Amino acid sequence: MSTATTEGGPLLPQERRLVTEIPGPKSRELFARRQAAVPPGVGTILPVFVERAGGGVLVDVDGNSLIDFASGIAVTSVGNAAPRVVERVREQVGRFTHTCFMVTPYESYVAVCERLNQLTPGDHEKRSILVNSGAEAVENAIKIARHATGRQAVVVFDHAYHGRTLLTMTLTAKNVPYKHRFGPFAPEVYRAPLAYPFRWPTGPERCAEEAAAQTIDMIDKQIGAENVAAVIIEPIAGEGGFIVPARGFLPRIAEFCRENGIVFIADEVQTGFARTGHMFACEDEGIVPDIITTAKAIAGGLPLAAVTGRAELMDSVHPSGLGGTYGGNPLACEAALAVFETIEQEKLVERARHIGEVMLPRLHALKEKYRIVGDVRGRGAMTAIELVVPGTKDPLPAADVAKRCHAEGLVALTAGTYGNVLRFLPPLVIPDHLLEEGLSILEKAIAEHDKTV
Structure with a gap:
């Protein structure tokens, strides 16, 4: 198990760890406060409240450690608490x-x-x-x-x-x-x-x-x-x-x-x-x-x-x-x-290319295996799959697959004009074992959804 450091702070284990359901009770309590204080026009993709983050993980107030395939929508590319x-x-x-x-x-x-x-x-x-x-x-x-x-x-x-x-x-x-x-x-x-x-x-x-x-x-x-x-x-x-x-x-x-x-x-x-x-x-x-x-x-x-x-x-x-x-x-x-x-x-340009070399072959394998994956695309650490109704190019909403990923501790985002794209933006400092584990969670979610369509 690898760790990530924050300057002056303890090591943050680079592992997925679920100790409650997602979201957990403390996150649900905070989300109730959020709903009373913040209008619904400010959306929330995954209502877990983060307490600490670094490397490739987000740790919530309930103690769950989630794999981060979002980077705050491509913001924390160098990590959430990069030492420099x-x-x-x-x-x-x-x-x-x-x-x-x-x-x-x-x-x-x-x-x-x-x-x-x-x-x-x-x-x-x-x-x-x-x-x-x-x-x-x-x-x-x-x-x-x-x-x-x-x-x-x-x-x-x-x-x-x-x-x-x-x-x-x-x-x-x-x-x-x-x-x-x-x-x-x-x-x-x-x-x-x-x-x-x-x-x-x-x-x-x-x-x-x-x-x-x-x-x-x-x-x-x-x-x-x-x-x-x-x-x-x-x-x-x-x-x-x-x-x-x-x-x-x-x-x-x-x-x-x-x-x-x-x-x-x-x-x-x-x-x-x-x-x-x-x-x-x-x-x-x-x-x-x-x-x-x-x-x-x-x-x-x-x-x-x-x-x-x-x-x-x-x-x-x-x-x-x-x-x-x-x-x-x-x-x-x-x-x-x-x-x-x-x-x-830290040679993060090269690291982004490596992330693409890890992710894209596995995403293409999903396309070969599951009827609902219509297209795989992207470069480096900016990749996506487009979901379709089997046998067509009709858009298939991606929200259900995203929710299945969330429940298993993988933060994944949707996108697309038709709402049928799953996009992946892991931090460039994410370790390979979390990439691989996240992709396995994604495959499980796609396999389960594929059976229902």
Whole structure:
């Protein structure tokens, strides 16, 4: 049995351990308090209350130790209490917690921006700004693109998820739960088809070419390329179902943007910082975005996000046109610097590739064995299976399988426009034996559900 350390804390056994039902009595008591204090609009996937976490496990208030295949939705890639993060944040909180970078700046903000400018794809001159969330990063990326180009239209894609604010909710494709009855929405947003190999009408072989052609045709005929400020896309669609666009699609769209003076924005909020086996997912096809948005895994669980882009785009905005009171909080900046160091020192890009090498063969074996598994996809430590009604491609809801996993001590998430995808985002520091055990729990859950369909 391996262990994980937290700075100054005891070892956390890396094991699945169930001592009560899931959720246990203490979690149920706390959940009753939660329901009385927090509105149902803030959802809860698994109502267990966590007391400690680290490595590949979450320990709840009842003493259960659950295998973590969620990472707080791709946030705790370096672990829930990574020693370097804990140490740097602890030191910073003793110095000062806030000044507002726009009032009296501090070095750590600058240092994070310098590292982002170095790490993100492309050797051109770059600038970065720091904000609080992925949605805020996307909003600012669109603001910058519109300001720099003098254009208004924004092109997004089917199955996209970009956030819950007014503009990012407009960019997001799925109605329930993200958009339902929250309109009216922001203007000048246009949606194009995503190259979704599993569901492309003429088959995966023609998917990239046809989807790109349809997108370009839509832009030319419905908008006019000269009116488009930005095209924004996730290199792997996250909430939409971990859809890996057909190879060749993203480079063609990026090329079209270059040819027409359109800002190509890569939304790497979920895919960034080693998750897919590259530092950034767009590197897989050699794509160099004009602007890249990042968040989630950037600061080990502290709220931080960034917009990094070509210097001429970022510098086009007038003084004080960008910013926010909490953006680039010093605690979060110190955490981010620790995350960058941890990824490098612990070789987590390579570790993510290894996780994919462990998970994907077993997931493909499930597809061969069980009728309800229609597709397996993903890269590195960002993988998924899509469930279907046997003998068809009709979506089969994934919630029941997820609940079976939860009951056995595996934290698994659903996703997808049709709610039929199980997605897996283990921490990059999870030990192999927990990966294997989690996959065995998943297979048991799928086998049981397969019999009922």
